[in-house]
Amino acid sequence: MKKLPIEIIIPVAFLLVAAFVFGFLAPDVRANGIDIHKWMASLDLMPQSVDSAANRSSGEAGGGALPLVDTYSSVMERLKAGYFDKNAADRQKKINERELTYDAIRGMLHALGDPFTRFLDPDEYKKMREENEGNFTGIGAQLDTNKNGEVYIKEPLENTPAFKAGVKSNDVIVAVNGKPIKGKDIEDVVKMIRGKEGTVVRLTLRRPSQNKLLVFAITREIVQFQMVKSRMLDAKNKIGYIRLYQFNEMSDVQFEKALAALERQHMKGLVFDLRGNPGGLLQIAVDIGSRFIESGPVVIIQERGGQKNPMYVEEDKHNHKRYPLVVLVDKSSASASEIVSGAIKDDGVGTLVGTTTFGKGRVQTIMPLRDGSAVAITTAKYLTPKGIDIHKKGIKPDIFVEATDNFDPNDPTTDVQLAKGVQVLKVKLGILPKSVLEKPQPKTAKAEK
Numbered sequence: 001m002k003k004l005p006i007e008i009i010i011p012v013a014f015l016l017v018a019a020f021v022f023g024f025l026a027p028d029v030r031a032n033g034i035d036i037h038k039w040m041a042s043l044d045l046m047p048q049s050v051d052s053a054a055n056r057s058s059g060e061a062g063g064g065a066l067p068l069v070d071t072y073s074s075v076m077e078r079l080k081a082g083y084f085d086k087n088a089a090d091r092q093k094k095i096n097e098r099e100l101t102y103d104a105i106r107g108m109l110h111a112l113g114d115p116f117t118r119f120l121d122p123d124e125y126k127k128m129r130e131e132n133e134g135n136f137t138g139i140g141a142q143l144d145t146n147k148n149g150e151v152y153i154k155e156p157l158e159n160t161p162a163f164k165a166g167v168k169s170n171d172v173i174v175a176v177n178g179k180p181i182k183g184k185d186i187e188d189v190v191k192m193i194r195g196k197e198g199t200v201v202r203l204t205l206r207r208p209s210q211n212k213l214l215v216f217a218i219t220r221e222i223v224q225f226q227m228v229k230s231r232m233l234d235a236k237n238k239i240g241y242i243r244l245y246q247f248n249e250m251s252d253v254q255f256e257k258a259l260a261a262l263e264r265q266h267m268k269g270l271v272f273d274l275r276g277n278p279g280g281l282l283q284i285a286v287d288i289g290s291r292f293i294e295s296g297p298v299v300i301i302q303e304r305g306g307q308k309n310p311m312y313v314e315e316d317k318h319n320h321k322r323y324p325l326v327v328l329v330d331k332s333s334a335s336a337s338e339i340v341s342g343a344i345k346d347d348g349v350g351t352l353v354g355t356t357t358f359g360k361g362r363v364q365t366i367m368p369l370r371d372g373s374a375v376a377i378t379t380a381k382y383l384t385p386k387g388i389d390i391h392k393k394g395i396k397p398d399i400f401v402e403a404t405d406n407f408d409p410n411d412p413t414t415d416v417q418l419a420k421g422v423q424v425l426k427v428k429l430g431i432l433p434k435s436v437l438e439k440p441q442p443k444t445a446k447a448e449k
Helices: 006-032 036-044 046-062 069-083 099-112 121-135 159-165 186-193 251-263 283-290 338-348 415-426 435-440
Strands: 118-120 134-137 143-146 151-154 172-176 200-206 212-221 222-223 226-236 239-244 271-272 297-303 306-311 323-329 351-354 363-366 373-382
Touching: 036 046, 069 099, 099 118, 118 121, 121 134, 143 186, 151 159, 151 172, 159 212, 172 186, 186 200, 226 251, 226 415, 239 251, 239 415, 251 283, 271 415, 283 338, 297 338, 323 338, 323 415, 338 351, 351 415, 415 435
Parallel strands: 239 271, 271 323, 323 351
Antiparallel strands: 118 373, 134 222, 143 151, 172 200, 200 212, 226 239, 297 306, 297 373, 363 373
16 A cells, blocks of 8 residues: 655644644634633643543443533633633632532532522531530521511520610611621521621611611620520419520420429419521420420421331420410421421410411431531421421411511510410410400401411
């Protein structure tokens, strides 16, 4: 066979290589136009592209696909090599691999359509652990959103920096450290308020009773979160009151102490307030539920395979008397709050008063990661003792009473839900006739549709 002369081989080889390179760069040429810097970035990544193409071809031949980690790495390397930021002064934005990775994980979990399966960066996971342990660094105020979507102070906790500074219930937060918070999620506002111990945060507040804005400079402290507030609500008729803010590691211990203190005052009936309680630890819900339920399950956990595992009453929690019981609930009573209120309703040991609860009937497992972050993954659902799935439905109270606007939880005269709860207990104790519960609801309360 006759050999081709060298003067022909070299140009042909060059053309083949040029065609090969152009084939890989064609998408970037179409996307980037004549930007020579991006062409060079694409050239830098060509060896990786060739390798990826080879892997993809072999994967298709074998029925597989490009490994997901390799796909992620390819994108990250391309970003690092050639991302162009038109707003940056040097036209080259520094890529924060950690933040991009966190956002990629968040995006992946968001695609599941489950708001409870979520990624927690190190700061968020630390905050969760602090709340579960019962202490955190902040100002000590419980926040909520009103009907206008504004974030407001639901209640400053006693003996905390917020309480001592003069912050009051129903103060609407306008700005934090001079930055307006309008349109921000409540969790973002919490992040803005919290910070290192000893540092100062400035809150700009709008108080309903005043025309001008108020500014408070509050020094952050380590707040020992008192999960329970209790008092003898009606000394004459011996009606006690216990409010539980959250189900964390300290909740059951504090709850028992409050119950014992009221018993020493000869309590005859109890109002158990779970309004605004977002939930917490599953086991603590079982502990506290066991104080009211005689026997049987407090909750039923249904695994992903369909298997049902009841979590039964803990009899060692039966160390107190049983009292006529009213449980106050609202739209913010969620998760563990619904486990306890659902068990009480199913078992018939108490009367639920208020509005329909949040409707969170899913169980999350927390998986810590090596860098201090974590992933909360929905692993099961829970059912009430009667097997009812309350997810996205909530629990309807036995007696529906809607709260009035701007009521003060420390002032029973403005709290129509609490007033109704006391009335129900007086009927149970024989102090009032049953007919009082048959009267029409006051105008401040709307009948549930």
